[in-house]
Amino acid sequence: MIQIQNLTTGYPGKVVVQDVSVDFLPGQVLVLLGPNGSGKSTLLKAALGLLPAEQGTVLYDGVDIRQMKRKHVAQKAAFLTQSRNTPSILSLRMVLHGRFPYLSYPRQYSKADYAIARKAMDVTGCRQHENTNINQLSGGQRQGVYLAMALAQDTETVFMDEPTTYLDIRRQLQIMETARTLADEGKAVVLVLHDISMALRGADRIGVFQDGRLLMCDTPEKVYESGVLDGVFDVHVHCAETPHGKQYYCVEREE
Amino acid sequence: MNNLRISSIRKHKSLFWIGLCLLTLLTAILSIWTGSVNVSAQQVFAALIGQDTTSTAARIVLFTRLPRTCAAMLAGAALAVSGAVIQTVLNNPLASPGVIGVNSSAGLGVALVCAAAPTAQRFTPLVAFLGALAGVLLILGLSQGTGASRMTVVLAGVAISNLFSAGIDGVITLVPDALNGITDFRIGGFTGVTMRQLAPAAWMILGSLAIVLTLSQQLDILALGSDTAQSLGMSVKPVRFLLLVLAAALAGAAVSFAGLLSFVGLIVPHAVRRILGEDNLPVLAASILGGGIFVTLCDLLARVLFAPFELPVGIVLAFTGAPFFLWLLLRQKGGRG
Known part of the structure; x- marks a missing residue:
């Protein structure tokens, strides 16, 4: 299991992720939500050792990533990057x-x-x-x-950075289904998504980012009930009971 | 269209490689056989197997045409592979040892050492390599340190290339005899090249080619982009550095005896990728043969076109290479751009 402990990281002269702690639990789909530039992708990169930690640690089965060879990291965590050749x-x-x-x-x-x-x-x-x-x-x-x-x-853990962007809806649903299949096989699946409804529907846990901080990391129900998404995205998130289970949708906030 | 061609080549893979090898051999034979003086096939054969080493014909074959053919084959192979490696490592299809100034920085090294220590000719490949390495690292620093776009890197390379070329011109102006050993240095040519002169560079090229071929898998992974390569367990920085050192060794060695040959490193890998796709092992192997064939044929043309006058091969390379490159670029429009 990969654990992030009090991680602060970023690029030279710019802190992007601040004091974040989170465990990537096997058998679960964790979706990271947050506005652009809130630190989701940066957290993934740090978790994979593509960015060094400024403070805090990244642990792979209890071993500090800095003590691991890149090859061994690659045998434990895979990364579907956002932009690809x-x-x-x-x-x-x-x-x-x-x-x-x-x-x-x-x-x-x-x-x-x-x-x-x-x-x-x-x-x-x-x-x-x-x-x-x-x-x-x-x-x-x-x-x-x-x-x-x-x-x-x-690998035991699979990271996907915005895997559904630019895809048609059927493909998006397929990606979510694959994420679920992998989690059912016992893998830890971590996705960065922009679609709140899809995230709340498909995740076991949601991590909400704002300005480099992880505000909350909990089940979709609890995250929904807390109203934290409304504040972060400046919208109203609603829940509706449907024949297909709970569905979530967003509307503009009225002042 | 592209896909069709790739799949049809996949089907006839062995035929393709046999054909390419035969073409290489044929080009070499043609290059040794043809020239301003008529030498019969029997005479060539007798000279090559060592039966006759004293007649005029044999001397022409052994001391002019054979070294020249070897030089053209080696320079072509070295520059083409150097270009293929640089393009992948910098993730920039417009890069090549000529474009980004690696050839001219190697050339400046050669010019300087020839001017300062005319007796130290044995060391020209080494100095050329160091010059090329400096050029390559400069570009690497520029492209990574600043996060400059591909186009910026190419333009910076053009500027650097011009700067080093001016340096070469300066040396030639101040020490006019400096490069007498290598005529046509600025445009590139093989006139007067000898086996003795060629030997150290040849070893450097053959050694580097062998190492590059073993690193084709690393090139494949690098081509996926830096983040993906790292998440696949590759230590990108040292691998990238090693590959650029090899590319510099190849370009430097070629420049040390052939001068600043243009276009080879740019168009041969391009042409090869269009035919074979971008798996690096076949691309590198075909670049070795294709580069050799291309330069040797151009040199042949340079010798016979205005016989008994000879053109430097660089002129023919530019005249065939430039239109071919433009054609490649324009064809790409509407493709994957």
Whole structure:
């Protein structure tokens, strides 16, 4: 399990995340919400060791990330980044790169690596594109390939930074469904989202960020009841009982 | 269209590689066979297997055309791979050792050492490498330290390239004999290259090529972007540095005997990627062969076009390379831009 303890971090001359503590629990989908620039993505980067901590610690199963080799971090946590390069290669090849942390120099990917990559492509529903160049895929299909690459890393924790942005609604729901599947398999799944309704509906826990601080981290019900989202996003969040369970929607705030 | 081509090449993979190897061999033979003096096929063969080393024909083959062909093959391979590596490491398809000033910084090193210590010719590849390394690190610092855009990096490279070129011109003006060993240094050419002169640079190129080939997987991961590469467990900074050192060694070694050859490092990797896609092992291997073929053919053209007068190969490279590059750029419009 990955634990963040009193973490302060950011970029030279600019603190972005301030004194944040949170545990990424196995078997749960944790969604981080907050306005742009509130520190969600930065927290993910620090959790993965892409940004050094200024204060506080990041623990992987109790071990400080600073004492770990990058390769070992990559065997425990995968990251679906927000902006990505799309080199002109076949999808399967792309997903295979998820096995890189397990590759010892200069060996080639093994049969087992291929099997894991194909299985990951089954999970995200992009197996039929395995011999297609990723440049030829639609945005949604490509996202499936990237997610498969992260899954091929076979880690206990999966971080996704705005995985649903630019996708059509069906694809967005598929991503949420995949997140749920992974959590049911016992993984800790951490997503940064902008869609409040989707987050409240699909998460086990919600972390609410404002100005680099984690204001609250609790179940969707408690977060909704606390009204903290209304303040952070300057909207009214409402809940409605529907035949499909509780649904949440936002309306503009009346002054 | 692109996809069609890639898939059809996948199907005929072995044919493609056999063809490329044959083409390399054919180009080499043609380059040794052809020139302003007529030498028969038998004479070439006799000279190459060591049966005849004394006749005029044999001497032309052994001491002019063979070194020249080797030089063209090596320079082409080195610059093409250097370009392929630099493009991936800087994540910038417009970069190449020529464009970002690595060639000219290597050239300045060569000019300086030739002017200061004319007897130290053995060390020119090493000095050229150090010059190239300085150029490459300057660009790396610029692109990462400031977070400059790709276009800014290319423009900065053009500025740096001009600065070092001015330095070379300065040295040549002040010490006119400095580069007499290498005629056509500014435009690049192989006139008068000897095996002895070539040997140290050749080892440097072959060694660097071998190491780069073993790092193709690292290049693949690097091409996914820095954050993804790190989250896949790669220590991006040292890997990037090592690859740039190798790219500098390749470009520097080529510059040390061939001068400032333009366009090879830019267009060969581009052309290769268009045909093969962006898996780095095949791209690097095809760049080695393709770069060698391209430069050797251009050199052949340079020798026969106005025979008995010879052009520096750099002129032919520019005349074939520039239109080809423009064509590549314009074709890309509407593609993945």
